Amino acid sequence: xxxxxxxxxxxxxxxxxxxxxxxxxxxxxxxxxxxxxxxxxxxxxxxxxxxxxxxxxxxxxxxxxxxxxxxxxxxxxxxxxxxxxxxxxxxxxxxxxxxxxxxxxxxxxxxxxxxxxxxxxxxxxxxxxxxxxxxxxxxxxxxxxxxxxxxxxxxxxxxxxxxxxxxxxxxxxxxxxxxxxxxxxxxxxxxxxxxxxxxxxxxxxxxxxxxxxxxxxxxxxxxxxxxxxxxxxxxxxxxxxxxxxxxxxxxxxxxxxxxxxxxxxxxxxxxxxxxxxxxxxxxxxxxxxxxxxxxxxxxxxxxxxxxxxxxxxxxxxxxxxxxxxxxxxxxxxxxxxxxxxxxxxxxxxxxxxxxxxxxxxxxxxxxxxxxxxxxxxxxxxxxxxxxxxxxxxxxxxxxxxxxxxxxxxxxxxxxxxxxxxxxxxxx
Amino acid sequence: xxxxxxxxxxxxxxxxxxxxxxxxxxxxxxxxxxxxxxxxxxxxxxxxxxxxxxxxxxxxxxxxxxxxxxxxxxxxxxxxxxxxxxxxxxxxxxxxxxxxxxxxxxxxxxxxxxxxxxxxxxxxxxxxxxxxxxxxxxxxxxxxxxxxxxxxxxxxxxxxxxxxxxxxxxxxxxxxxxxxxxxxxxxxxxxxxxxxxxxxxxxxxxxxxxxxxxxxxxxxxxxxxxxxxxxxxxxxx
Numbered sequence: 001x002x003x004x005x006x007x008x009x010x011x012x013x014x015x016x017x018x019x020x021x022x023x024x025x026x027x028x029x030x031x032x033x034x035x036x037x038x039x040x041x042x043x044x045x046x047x048x049x050x051x052x053x054x055x056x057x058x059x060x061x062x063x064x065x066x067x068x069x070x071x072x073x074x075x076x077x078x079x080x081x082x083x084x085x086x087x088x089x090x091x092x093x094x095x096x097x098x099x100x101x102x103x104x105x106x107x108x109x110x111x112x113x114x115x116x117x118x119x120x121x122x123x124x125x126x127x128x129x130x131x132x133x134x135x136x137x138x139x140x141x142x143x144x145x146x147x148x149x150x151x152x153x154x155x156x157x158x159x160x161x162x163x164x165x166x167x168x169x170x171x172x173x174x175x176x177x178x179x180x181x182x183x184x185x186x187x188x189x190x191x192x193x194x195x196x197x198x199x200x201x202x203x204x205x206x207x208x209x210x211x212x213x214x215x216x217x218x219x220x221x222x223x224x225x226x227x228x229x230x231x232x233x234x235x236x237x238x239x240x241x242x243x244x245x246x247x248x249x250x251x252x253x254x255x256x257x258x259x260x261x262x263x264x265x266x267x268x269x270x271x272x273x274x275x276x277x278x279x280x281x282x283x284x285x286x287x288x289x290x291x292x293x294x295x296x297x298x299x300x301x302x303x304x305x306x307x308x309x310x311x312x313x314x315x316x317x318x319x320x321x322x323x324x325x326x327x328x329x330x331x332x333x334x335x336x337x338x339x340x341x342x343x344x345x346x347x348x349x350x351x352x353x354x355x356x357x358x359x360x361x362x363x364x365x366x367x368x369x370x371x372x373x374x375x376x377x378x379x380x381x382x383x384x385x386x387x388x389x390x391x392x393x394x395x396x397x398x399x400x401x402x403x404x405x406x407x408x409x410x411x412x413x414x415x416x417x418x419x420x421x422x423x424x425x426x427x
Numbered sequence: 428x429x430x431x432x433x434x435x436x437x438x439x440x441x442x443x444x445x446x447x448x449x450x451x452x453x454x455x456x457x458x459x460x461x462x463x464x465x466x467x468x469x470x471x472x473x474x475x476x477x478x479x480x481x482x483x484x485x486x487x488x489x490x491x492x493x494x495x496x497x498x499x500x501x502x503x504x505x506x507x508x509x510x511x512x513x514x515x516x517x518x519x520x521x522x523x524x525x526x527x528x529x530x531x532x533x534x535x536x537x538x539x540x541x542x543x544x545x546x547x548x549x550x551x552x553x554x555x556x557x558x559x560x561x562x563x564x565x566x567x568x569x570x571x572x573x574x575x576x577x578x579x580x581x582x583x584x585x586x587x588x589x590x591x592x593x594x595x596x597x598x599x600x601x602x603x604x605x606x607x608x609x610x611x612x613x614x615x616x617x618x619x620x621x622x623x624x625x626x627x628x629x630x631x632x633x634x635x636x637x638x639x640x641x642x643x644x645x646x647x648x649x650x651x652x653x654x655x656x657x658x659x660x661x662x663x664x
Contacts, residue, residue: 004534004541011529316525319486321514322542323507 005330009337015306016338022302023342023402024349026295027394031350032357032384034288034393039358039385041280045237045267047200050137051123053270054229055237056093056245058082062259063226070100072181072219072226076262079225086228090245093232094133097225099124099215103178105158105208107166116166120158122176122208124215124225128153137235138209139381140196146170147194153213156190159204163195170194176208180220188218199380228262236385239277242266292393296401303335303405307412314413328410335406336399343398350394357384432495433594433626434460434483439492441478441649452478454649456492460628460642462593465620467629467636470646476630477598479646483628484517484596485509497593514542518587518625520597524579526571526586532558533567536585543590557589558582560622561615577608581615588619597629601636613639 009016049055059067062074076082079097086095105120125134127150135141140149145160147170158168168174172192180186190210198204216222232238246266255261268274310331317327361381439456442449453475460466468476481487482494485501486509494501497516501509513519518539526535536557540550558567561581571579580600587595597616601609617639620627629636637643639660645653 001541004538007534008527008529312525313527316527317542318510319484319513319519320539320542321510321512321517323510 001326001330002333005334009334014309015334019302019306019338019402020342020345023299023339023398024346026299027343027346027398028350028353030292030295030397031347031390031394032353033291034284035350035354035386035390036357036382036384037284037287038387039354039383041284042236042385043381043383044280045273045277046137046235048270048273049229049231049237049267051203053265053267053273054098054227055232055242055267056230056249057265058086058228058230058249058262059226059265060260061254061256061263064263064265065259070102070226072099072101072221072224073183074260075099075181075221075224075226076228077224077260079223079228082262083228086230090230090249092241093230093245095228095230096126096132096134097124097212098126098227098229099212099219099221099224100226101178101215101219103176105162105166106175106177107168108173108175116168118162118166119206120162120176120208121206122156122210122215124210124212124219126212127209128211128213133231137231139198140209143196143198145195145197147192150193150209150211152191152193153211153217154189154191155193155211156214157194157196157209158192159207160195160197161205162207163192168192168195176218178219180218181224182220184220186218186220188214190214190218234385236387237267237277239266239268239281243268292397295397299397299401300405300408303402303407304409305405306335307331307406307409311412318413324413328413331406331410331413332403335403339399339402342402343394346398347391347394351386351390354384354386354390357382358386432459433462433464433497434458434628435493435495436483437493439479439482439494440490441475441482441487442490452649453482453489456651458644458651458654460626462626463620463624464626464628464642465617465640466627466642466644467631467640468644468646469632469637471632473648474646475649476646478649480596480598480628480630483594484519485512514539515590516593518590518592518595520580520583520587520595520600522599522602524571524576524583524603526579526582528571531568531570532563532574532582532585535571535582536589539586539590545590553589553591554585557585560588560619561585575608576604577611580604580608580612584612584615584619588623588625591623592625594626594628597627597631599631599633600629601631601633606635609633609635 058076060074060076063071066074083095083097100123102119102121104117106114107116109115126132127134135149140157150157156174158174163169170192174190174192176188176190178186196204216224243266246264249264254263268277314327318324361383363381436456436458439453440451441453442451456479468479470476478487482489483496485496489502497512499512533554536554537550540553545553558564561584563578563581563585566574566578571582574582601612604612613636616627619625629640641657641660643655643657644651645655
């Protein structure tokens with residue numbers, strides 16, 4: 001009987017090909033939509049994480065208390081050893097030191113006389129170490145407006161807005177004027193290797209990016225850092241995992257009585273980021289839930305219609321002596337096969353599409369340029385995100401809803417008045 | 428003495444609830460049909476033909492009285508047992524053929540044998556024989572949409588007799604056919620009846636059928652008004 005039914009299923013495209021196509025498309029849409037929504041939310045977090053917070057950030061307890069002052073006198077020491085132990089203990093993350101500092105940037109003429117000066121917020125980033133992913137996560141190759149990326153310790157990238165303001169060009173020299181981690185006065189010359197535009201509104205208005213080694217030299221911070229940033233290898237922020245790691249780390253590694261002991265902060269601990277994470281999580285759940293329900297109704301309805309459409313065939317099989325249970329089970333088996341086939345193909349297509357957009361993104365730079373004067377920080381490229389749940393989420397509408405629809409339609413088999421079969425089969 | 432009773436009905440009453448009342452569709456029916464009979468139940472619409480056919484086929488239950496089909500008292504049987512009785516020992520022919528459109532003639536005819544779990548090789552020979560008996564050997568691989576109305580009904584007949592049932596129930600089998608095809612179908616059924624000793628019961632008001640019947644049960648208003656035995660059916664003249 002199974003072979004007989006399978007033959008019929010394969011021949012009747014309205015029972016096989018059409019439902020499989022509908023389920024495939026729907027599941028692919030669900031998988032991609034959820035992956036894209038999640039990726040877009042993650043892109044928003046990633047911008048903040050890259051510039052300010054990391055997915056995790058380790059600072060000293062004292063630095064955390066005064067962080068808005070960028071107090072490098074309270075910076076972490078013995079950073080290389082600390083990173084070694086972090087990489088060993090928490091291999092799901094990659095860890096990188098960061099020095100955040102501020103001061104004045106002086107643009108001199110060929111005689112060394114000041115032409116222009118302006119406040120600068122600088123980030124000492126580990127660009128030059130082997131295997132560093134900083135250029136990648138800052139998307140600097142795409143953001144470069146002129147010149148080239150830093151190749152030497154004293155190279156600096158300055159934002160194109162600041163370069164315009166101070167009339168600085170790539171290849172020129174600038175002098176940073178500020179204070180060392182011991183609060184001594186310091187001046188340090190950087191070579192402007194290039195200018196950049198992060199295309200995130202006013203975020204980079206006074207920004208300068210230098211290599212960590214240059215910053216350490218300028219601020220006298222040998223083997224020290226304002227913070228150590230941790231990022232997941234996939235760059236996907238998992239709030240629950242981040243919070244668990246933070247709690248575990250602080251419990252075992254941080255001494256509440258020692259103001260210089262390391263203290264870990266999750267991305268949500270940043271200014272109002274907790275609310276953002278919660279709101280985006282809720283939005284994602286609501287949007288994903290609504291989308292899932294709509295899709296389930298469509299597939300449920302398809303299962304229902306498919307069952308009802310075969311009213312005559314079912315009547316015939318009952319009249320010929322097949323039991324109601326047998327007919328019901330065969331209909332559900334068909335729905336399971338169709339649902340599984342559509343879901344597996346749909347999940348494959350959805351995941352492929354999501355992966356493609358995860359790797360390449362959808363570039364919305366032109367749209368964002370219109371917002372370049374606003375203070376809103378928005379990503380220019382929206383990336384999707386492949387997460388483990390995308391591998392099974394399509395099974396909810398694809399198999400569950402389809403089978404549920406068929407089960408409901410199939411209940412009509414049990415409610416069917418056998419005495420009406422002759423009458424029904426006459427029409 | 429050999430018991431040839433295929434159907435025995437005593438004091439059968441069938442009532443249907445209508446609103447707050449009951450409509451009596453069959454009243455005190457007493458009937459015995461023997462093996463190999465070629466019987467028609469005739470009467471106007473609403474006379475109870477289809478209701479009686481339903482009860483004989485185990486598709487409906489009597490309100491009162493005893494119904495025994497092929498030695499099985501239907502009053503005491505479960506849905507499953509009645510389904511088994513239909514599957515093993517009965518064939519059905521419907522007015523609108525009810526062939527499954529995605530299957531070929533061969534496969535449509537094969538269905539009752541699959542339901543009865545007949546071995547594949549035996550199935551093939553039984554199906555071929557049934558199809559040959561209705562003269563559709565050259566259409567074995569055709570789908571119903573490629574057949575004429577007469578050919579569809581012949582396929583339905585082959586399906587009804589392929590598992591060599593003791594009883595075939597036919598509800599208006601010629602209602603959708605023209606005169607020529609109706610006669611052709613009835614000749615086939617009549618021949619099968621004689622070759623296989625299968626009992627046939629028709630519910631009909633088609634006069635063309637009546638010419639082939641050897642027993643005619645007249646029903647009116649739920650009662651048997653006449654039970655006519657015809658020794659020499661006109662069509663056999």
